Amino acid sequence: MVTDVSLTETLPTRYYLDPTIWEIERHQIFAKTWVMVANDYQLPKTGDYVTEQVANWPIFVQRADDGSLRAFHNMCPHRAGPIVWEGTGHQANLVCRYHGWAFDKEGLLINARDFGADAPDGTCLTKVRAQSWRGMIFVCLDPTAPDLIEWLGGFIEECAPYPTESYRFHSRTIRHTAMNWKVYNDNFLEGYHLPLVHPAMSREVEALEYRITGKGDPRWNIHTAPRRDGQTWSGVWGYFYPCFSFDIFPGGMAVERWLPVGDDRMDLIFEYFFDENADDADTIVKDSEEVADEDVRVGEMVQKNLIAGLYKTGWLSPRHEYAVGEFHQLIRDAVDPYFS
C-alpha cells in the first residue's frame, strides 16, 4: 500500500563530488567530532603508538608514562616531517624522524638538533585530544568539544547490554575503496538494499523486518532485524555519526569504521572481537567480509554513476530510508552555511 507522504530528496550529487564541500566537511565535521582511531589493546606499554588519518590530518596516539593517552598531529613544526612512522610501533621519545628535533611529553620543543640558531620560543607539536571508551580510542581535533562520554550521550546506554570488554581481538581487515564516505553512510543507514545486495545474509535475518530506531538524537541509531536461530547475525547494529558502527554477533562483535581519505576515497576498516569460547569466529568473519565486499561493490558503482553526472538527486523511502534523510540533514546543517 502506498501512503500519501511527501518525499524527501537525497543530498544532491555535488555533495559527493565537489572538493570544496569535502574541504568544508573536513573542518566543519571531522575537525569538530570524536573519531575512533585505535584500541586500548594496541597500546599496552608506555611509548606504544598508533597512527591514523582523520580526514587527511595525520595524527598519532601514544601510551604515556602514567598509562594515560596522549595524541598529536604527526607533524613537526620545522618542515612538516613525521614524529613517528606510519602504522603501529613503539617510540620512547618524541623525536622527529626527519631532522631530529626533540619534544617533551607535552609536545614543547626541547632540542633543535644542530640547527645553528635558537628556534622560536613556544615551538611545539599540535595536540590532539584522545580518550577511550570501552577499549576504543577516539580522538578529537577540537579543543572546545565536549568530552567523549558527554559527546556519545544516550548511545552509551544503548551499548551497555553488549559485553564488548570481554571480547578479545581476532582480526582486522582494511579496504581502500573508491567512493565518497557518505556513499557508505547512506548504504549503512538503510536495510532496504539487503535482499538485493546481501542474498546470503538475507536468508539469515528477516531483511524485510529491518528496523532503525533512534531516541531523538539524529547522530546515532540502533538497527535490528529478527534473526533466524543458529545463524551468523545477531541482528543488532549500532551507528554513531559520522563514521563509527558496530555489528553484534553471537559471542562477538565487529567494530566498523569508514575513514575518508579524500572526496572520492575512503578506507573501510573492520576489527573483529570474540569471546574466547566462541568456536565459529572464523565462519562469522568470513560471512561478515562477504557482506562488506557486497556493500563496497554497490557503493563503488554508485560513486561511478555520481561521477558520470546524469544523476542529480533522488528520493528516500519513508519506510526504509528515513535514517539516510536524518544523516543528509546533518550534512546540510554542517556544510550549507559555508557553501553557496
Ligand code: FES
Ligand atoms: S621536520 Fe622535524 S626536525 Fe625537520
Ligand SMILES: [Fe+2]
Ligand atoms: Fe549492506
